Amino acid sequence: MVNVDDGVPAQRWEGGTGWPGVRDKRILVTGGSRGLGEQIVRLLLAEGAHTGTCARTAPGIEALDVSLTDRERTRLFAEALDVTEPGRLEGFVTGAARRFGGLDGVVACVGGSRGGGFEHADAGDWAATWEVNVGHTTRLVRAALPHLRAAGGGSVVIISSVSGWKPGPHAQYGTAKSAQIHLAASLARELGPDGIRVNAVSPGSMLIPGRRWARMRTETPEAYAAFTGAELPGGAPVEPQEVARAVVFLLSDWSSGISGANLPVDRAQNAPTPYGY
Numbered sequence: 001m002v003n004v005d006d007g008v009p010a011q012r013w014e015g016g017t018g019w020p021g022v023r024d025k026r027i028l029v030t031g032g033s034r035g036l037g038e039q040i041v042r043l044l045l046a047e048g049a050h051t052g053t054c055a056r057t058a059p060g061i062e063a064l065d066v067s068l069t070d071r072e073r074t075r076l077f078a079e080a081l082d083v084t085e086p087g088r089l090e091g092f093v094t095g096a097a098r099r100f101g102g103l104d105g106v107v108a109c110v111g112g113s114r115g116g117g118f119e120h121a122d123a124g125d126w127a128a129t130w131e132v133n134v135g136h137t138t139r140l141v142r143a144a145l146p147h148l149r150a151a152g153g154g155s156v157v158i159i160s161s162v163s164g165w166k167p168g169p170h171a172q173y174g175t176a177k178s179a180q181i182h183l184a185a186s187l188a189r190e191l192g193p194d195g196i197r198v199n200a201v202s203p204g205s206m207l208i209p210g211r212r213w214a215r216m217r218t219e220t221p222e223a224y225a226a227f228t229g230a231e232l233p234g235g236a237p238v239e240p241q242e243v244a245r246a247v248v249f250l251l252s253d254w255s256s257g258i259s260g261a262n263l264p265v266d267r268a269q270n271a272p273t274p275y276g277y
């Protein structure tokens with residue numbers, strides 16, 4: 001079996017369907033210049049999807065762009081913007097839909113936490129953390145809705161976290177991530193009649209260069225060893241590429257029966273143990 005437009009042999013599966021079934025789909029991923037979002041964007045482009053993404057800083061977008069093959073670059077739509085700025089995200093969705101001639105899916109991947117522990121996080125930290133996780137997700141889905149409906153349906157993936165299930169410090173983050181899981185199930189029921197599937201993916205702790213766990217591994221190796229020993233049955237965190245594969249599966253028609261789910265991709269980090277949760 002050969003993909004018609006590039007001559008590259010596709011993986012053969014029983015029945016002749018190419019995995020993972022996102023070729024020519026039109027997908028938006030917020031926060032695709034680094035970390036998990038970057039891996040989702042790269043996998044989508046490699047699999048032949050038309051892919052739109054955004055990040056606040058232009059150099060990150062440019063670095064992604066120059067690292068792509070010519071064929072991948074023609075399928076990329078990328079803009080520098082802050083998803084929390086009123087109107088910018090909506091403009092990005094409209095621009096991408098115009099460029100691609102419609103949309104088949106969106107991934108709300110931007111997320112994060114502001115402020116410290118409970119006594120050190122003020123109301124502004126709670127509001128900012130809510131907005132970057134839940135607020136941007138709701139505005140992304142609302143902006144994409146007319147395009148998904150026009151396509152006869154689509155797939156929405158919301159990137160939550162193991163922190164959305166598993167209690168821990170920085171409650172403003174866990175609360176927002178928990179709300180994203182609830183949002184996926186609620187929207188799955190509300191938008192299901194339009195053929196729109198909505199799922200959450202909850203990654204475990206990932207080693208993203210420069211981010212929390214990667215910094216901890218370098219700066220405080222004892223604390224990192226204690227963390228992985230207590231939290232990760234396999235001793236190693238999940239890779240962002242592994243999470244990206246789960247996300248792309250949920251964007252594909254291969255997951256057509258799955259909606260309203262929360263899919264943990266965390267090597268059992270979320271599982272309670274005899275010693276505690």
Ligand SMILES: NC(=O)c1ccc[n+]([C@@H]2O[C@H](COP(=O)([O-])OP(=O)(O)OC[C@H]3O[C@@H](n4cnc5c(N)ncnc54)[C@H](OP(=O)(O)O)[C@@H]3O)[C@@H](O)[C@H]2O)c1
Pocket residue numbers: 030031032033034035036037054055056057058060081082083084108109110111112132159160161162163202203204205206207208211213
């Ligand atoms: N890292 C983990 O261990 C972990 C674990 C579980 C869940 N998660 C979740 O997974 C998702 C991705 O996390 P990550 O660690 O891969 O993130 P990351 O490394 O911080 O990357 C975030 C990406 O989003 C962009 N971005 C950040 N804020 C933005 C904003 N306001 N507007 C537009 N773009 C923005 C960044 O580019 P710019 O900086 O240029 O804007 C970058 O491209 C998040 O929802 C996070 O909560 C992460």
